[in-house]
Amino acid sequence: MGDQSTERAKQSPKVDMFNSPLYLDSDKAIIDATEKIAADRDVPMAQIALAWVLRNPVVDSVLAGPTKPHHLADAAAALEITLTDDELRALEEPYVPRTPTYFQ
Secondary structure, eight states: OOOOOSHHHHOSSOBOTTSOBSSOTTHHHHHHHHHHHHHHHTSOHHHHHHHHHHHOTTOOOOOOOOSSHHHHHHHHHHTTOOOOHHHHHHHHTTOOOOOOTTOO
């Protein structure tokens, strides 16, 4: 997953500053679903993830901190994506509640 040039990126398993895992085995199914939907739509995974966040009724606002121009473009493009019921189901069914990262 991603750039392997930093010490944090080289850690296996990936952990936060409190040695809590950043990614759980249960996250893989959600990542795989996001990847499939993005490939089917020929858009970046970030757009699918942001489209889900934007349509989620429990999210009051989306805080995006783009560090590259294409990050901002993906965030804006996500506004135009309407996920189907099947796509929403594929993204949400594998979800397993857990303690938030950085909190124990």
